[in-house]
Amino acid sequence: MTIETALEELSSLLGQRLSRSKSDLEQHGASESHFPLTPPDAVAYPESTEEVSEIVKICARNGCPVVGWGAGTSLEGQAQAFQGGISVDFRNMNKVLRVGAEDMDVSVQPGITREALNTELRATGLFFPVDPGANASIGGMASTRASGTTAVRYGTMRDNVLGLEVVLADGRIIRTGTRARKSSAGYDLTGLFVGAEGTLGLITELTLRLQGQPEAVTAAVCAFDKLDDAVQAVIATIQMGIPMARIEFVDEATAAAFNGYSGSDMPLCPHLMVEFHGSEAGVQEQAEIFGEIVADHGGKGFEWATKPEDRTALWKMRHHAHWAVLASKPGAKALVTDICVPISRLADAVNETRADIEASPITGPILGHVGDGNFHAILLFDDENPAEVQAVEDLSHRMVERSLAMGGTATGEHGIGVGKKKYMDAEHGAAWDVMGDVKQALDPQNIMNPGKILRGN
Amino acid sequence: MTIETALEELSSLLGQRLSRSKSDLEQHGASESHFPLTPPDAVAYPESTEEVSEIVKICARNGCPVVGWGAGTSLEGQAQAFQGGISVDFRNMNKVLRVGAEDMDVSVQPGITREALNTELRATGLFFPVDPGANASIGGMASTRASGTTAVRYGTMRDNVLGLEVVLADGRIIRTGTRARKSSAGYDLTGLFVGAEGTLGLITELTLRLQGQPEAVTAAVCAFDKLDDAVQAVIATIQMGIPMARIEFVDEATAAAFNGYSGSDMPLCPHLMVEFHGSEAGVQEQAEIFGEIVADHGGKGFEWATKPEDRTALWKMRHHAHWAVLASKPGAKALVTDICVPISRLADAVNETRADIEASPITGPILGHVGDGNFHAILLFDDENPAEVQAVEDLSHRMVERSLAMGGTATGEHGIGVGKKKYMDAEHGAAWDVMGDVKQALDPQNIMNPGKILRGN
Ligand SMILES: Cc1cc2nc3c(=O)[nH]c(=O)nc-3n(C[C@H](O)[C@H](O)[C@H](O)COP(=O)(O)OP(=O)(O)OC[C@H]3O[C@@H](n4cnc5c(N)ncnc54)[C@H](O)[C@@H]3O)c2cc1C
Ligand SMILES: Cc1cc2nc3c(=O)[nH]c(=O)nc-3n(C[C@H](O)[C@H](O)[C@H](O)COP(=O)(O)OP(=O)(O)OC[C@H]3O[C@@H](n4cnc5c(N)ncnc54)[C@H](O)[C@@H]3O)c2cc1C
Numbered sequence: 001m002t003i004e005t006a007l008e009e010l011s012s013l014l015g016q017r018l019s020r021s022k023s024d025l026e027q028h029g030a031s032e033s034h035f036p037l038t039p040p041d042a043v044a045y046p047e048s049t050e051e052v053s054e055i056v057k058i059c060a061r062n063g064c065p066v067v068g069w070g071a072g073t074s075l076e077g078q079a080q081a082f083q084g085g086i087s088v089d090f091r092n093m094n095k096v097l098r099v100g101a102e103d104m105d106v107s108v109q110p111g112i113t114r115e116a117l118n119t120e121l122r123a124t125g126l127f128f129p130v131d132p133g134a135n136a137s138i139g140g141m142a143s144t145r146a147s148g149t150t151a152v153r154y155g156t157m158r159d160n161v162l163g164l165e166v167v168l169a170d171g172r173i174i175r176t177g178t179r180a181r182k183s184s185a186g187y188d189l190t191g192l193f194v195g196a197e198g199t200l201g202l203i204t205e206l207t208l209r210l211q212g213q214p215e216a217v218t219a220a221v222c223a224f225d226k227l228d229d230a231v232q233a234v235i236a237t238i239q240m241g242i243p244m245a246r247i248e249f250v251d252e253a254t255a256a257a258f259n260g261y262s263g264s265d266m267p268l269c270p271h272l273m274v275e276f277h278g279s280e281a282g283v284q285e286q287a288e289i290f291g292e293i294v295a296d297h298g299g300k301g302f303e304w305a306t307k308p309e310d311r312t313a314l315w316k317m318r319h320h321a322h323w324a325v326l327a328s329k330p331g332a333k334a335l336v337t338d339i340c341v342p343i344s345r346l347a348d349a350v351n352e353t354r355a356d357i358e359a360s361p362i363t364g365p366i367l368g369h370v371g372d373g374n375f376h377a378i379l380l381f382d383d384e385n386p387a388e389v390q391a392v393e394d395l396s397h398r399m400v401e402r403s404l405a406m407g408g409t410a411t412g413e414h415g416i417g418v419g420k421k422k423y424m425d426a427e428h429g430a431a432w433d434v435m436g437d438v439k440q441a442l443d444p445q446n447i448m449n450p451g452k453i454l455r456g457n
Numbered sequence: 458m459t460i461e462t463a464l465e466e467l468s469s470l471l472g473q474r475l476s477r478s479k480s481d482l483e484q485h486g487a488s489e490s491h492f493p494l495t496p497p498d499a500v501a502y503p504e505s506t507e508e509v510s511e512i513v514k515i516c517a518r519n520g521c522p523v524v525g526w527g528a529g530t531s532l533e534g535q536a537q538a539f540q541g542g543i544s545v546d547f548r549n550m551n552k553v554l555r556v557g558a559e560d561m562d563v564s565v566q567p568g569i570t571r572e573a574l575n576t577e578l579r580a581t582g583l584f585f586p587v588d589p590g591a592n593a594s595i596g597g598m599a600s601t602r603a604s605g606t607t608a609v610r611y612g613t614m615r616d617n618v619l620g621l622e623v624v625l626a627d628g629r630i631i632r633t634g635t636r637a638r639k640s641s642a643g644y645d646l647t648g649l650f651v652g653a654e655g656t657l658g659l660i661t662e663l664t665l666r667l668q669g670q671p672e673a674v675t676a677a678v679c680a681f682d683k684l685d686d687a688v689q690a691v692i693a694t695i696q697m698g699i700p701m702a703r704i705e706f707v708d709e710a711t712a713a714a715f716n717g718y719s720g721s722d723m724p725l726c727p728h729l730m731v732e733f734h735g736s737e738a739g740v741q742e743q744a745e746i747f748g749e750i751v752a753d754h755g756g757k758g759f760e761w762a763t764k765p766e767d768r769t770a771l772w773k774m775r776h777h778a779h780w781a782v783l784a785s786k787p788g789a790k791a792l793v794t795d796i797c798v799p800i801s802r803l804a805d806a807v808n809e810t811r812a813d814i815e816a817s818p819i820t821g822p823i824l825g826h827v828g829d830g831n832f833h834a835i836l837l838f839d840d841e842n843p844a845e846v847q848a849v850e851d852l853s854h855r856m857v858e859r860s861l862a863m864g865g866t867a868t869g870e871h872g873i874g875v876g877k878k879k880y881m882d883a884e885h886g887a888a889w890d891v892m893g894d895v896k897q898a899l900d901p902q903n904i905m906n907p908g909k910i911l912r913g914n
Binding site for chain 2: 100102103104105144145146147151156158159168172173174175176178179180181182183184185186187188189191192194195196200211212214215235238239240241279281282285340341342343344372373374403404407408409410411412413414415416420423424427428429430431432434435437438440441442453
């Protein structure tokens, strides 16, 4: 019962599809975040649910950690094998299995990326709305309970996964949910696996809700003198009940990074980027009311992008924000902190964070999905400068403390992994132990992504 | 360690608020459904979370079952104490604790009813949308994962509970969720307790999302010659992406029952009842498109109710459907079966069910929240006539089998309780065992509402 035995058995199961090459191990030992390299012992590339089940059975017999790998874009070290073991890379399980055009749903394998899925759906008039800034895999997105620019209208992964196929820690294969839109038939296991970061099982299939392509779409950017005005405009828009499809905030520093990276010429001040979906008349009406709200809050320089290519350019710029900010300080590392507060506290949270960053030696643009009360700071630092490392850690720590004190959460969408475990106690108290009880019940050997989310595992 | 010891300890804790009166026991031993009377050993009326915790601790020490009681309107025997023990009635814990007008949320105690909550919210311009046909308690609604006429627009209890306070099986008090709109901070415990029918703990506080009262509302009823046409019109409306706030189907037999009970004069044929929420222009536009779809499907006799009192009368009639149907056959009992299928199978499911009922000796109006693919048959029978009892059981059984065969669920909203446990295996297979593992982890003594939902408990 050792990892070596597991590797031998896995190798005879998978042949070439169990890799121990240095480049494979290093690629799966790193992530988009600031954690040290931690290569797994091997990388498995399964091609079917049955193979995943066999992999997990072998690992269970040998007490070998099993860590799912989608696109490796998670930001809290979730996909890294800190305790060694097998990285299960789903890249070969990336098919669309069924499109239910009438039911507006789709079944997919976990390895498909959100962009590939939407490309495949294009001809159907339907789309999958959840859009994190990276081209993540659907299995990874479900596992971190991801969201993105459209959550304000279409919800997060929690709202858009109808059902799952999961391989449990003992290799059993289960299905959760049905294709019905709602159900009261027992515990919501779908909801339990969504956001579990692979600590309760590996997802091998997902059934997702789709949305119809709206008849009309319009998007705009507008500028504000003060950050506070932009945030107040968001709050007013939500309270008016205007069904925004997207509403994103970027601060002055982010606008500067966009200009440098995308060749835009945004004025150096806070902005809102907004999009409306609906009928021609509906979109028109929403845009007008929004225009009035923005004017009331001192917004200006309103530019509507009604042409598809202008909108694509706009959202591409937004989705590339991370890279734009990184490029603004060559050589720097980024610690991205993600918090989410009740909307009534959003202005306070953003303002206090801005002031805190300004009082520090750190450059840290702020941007976010403010329609949900969710925003990020991309804290840039030199990882060889201990003072900067300390400063970004302190800033990030105070952001989370601020969020919790305001009734918010330590993470709106990036998840816990190893990076935010230290806040679980403050956020959940005894409920954290209940998570541990569930983990213990479903994975008593603690082989599924050990070290993540749970207390002392 | 007996129930008697528990009763003594509870009595010294609660005094007069532990009742063993015959009328109290009988009231808490019956339900709105067709199950036999099963009085609990006593009824407790706690007034605080701490008291609930003490009650559960006493019951845990003495191995005494604990069954939550909201309004007792659940239809699958969920609130009945089939194994005896204590019924914990939340009627005294019925306060609104906090209204977050800016955040559009509210914190309430579990015993408040949905009508009382909306009365309290009236002055705020906000409302809580989930509206089962009965005036259920919010704690009971969360526990059955209830929904109602507005789920097509605003979702079910799954979508509208942001956080909970729960007393666990050992008396520990936990909080799940925060006031942030979304979170990726660990397992979704809120979602685990919602729909658990009190088998994992007692809910002592809920934070709910609220909705803004729409600027404009309009509602209508329209008639169809054929059931199939009405259902096809629903499917077409959904696929057009029209954001209906409500879309309800009632068949000819239900229309007849309405006429008898509410003094309406609906033609004896299938109907749709629909409502739109939005801006003046938006509602107008939606109503027009819907009118065209209905005309395309042979709908007629369109009557718009734009005056609030006409709309209130319309939805009151719909909410009283259960009583109207019962009144149509004095002395009859009702077995209400609730299934939910993918929308593409809705017409088949309704048609086959209608034909099945017609081929039987049973009267069974069909109606439902068809925008979700969810419908009910209210099967009327004489409980002293074994042939009728058998016939309704067979009809109900075939409805569920049909739903599962179509990719649907055994229950869209009424839940499992004891009535639908027999379908859990067919619907969930090995996932049912996983629910059992979670139950075992959180309630190893099986004192929380034993006998419900789970395999052989
Ligand atoms: C530039 C950039 C922008 C981003 N913007 C956003 C954003 O807007 N919103 C947001 O939510 N996130 C954002 N993220 C974070 C990241 O994209 C998300 O966390 C995403 O959901 C990760 O998906 P992935 O496929 O890369 O998963 P991975 O990083 O590969 O894995 C994530 C977790 O899921 C587990 N896992 C993966 N596949 C499976 C499976 N099939 N079964 C079980 N467990 C599995 C892994 O073990 C790991 O715990 C951003 C990241 C970057 C780099
Ligand atoms: C006429 C009629 C129409 C109906 N229409 C609908 C409909 O449209 N949609 C729908 O979804 N349902 C409908 N129902 C069913 C019923 O109203 C719902 O199931 C409702 O959610 C039950 O709420 P309650 O307060 O009556 O709960 P109860 O019946 O008292 O309890 C339900 C379950 O919740 C548990 N429970 C209660 N309170 C708590 C608590 N605080 N903590 C933990 N567990 C608790 C109980 O133990 C039980 O298991 C209808 C019922 C009737 C009679």
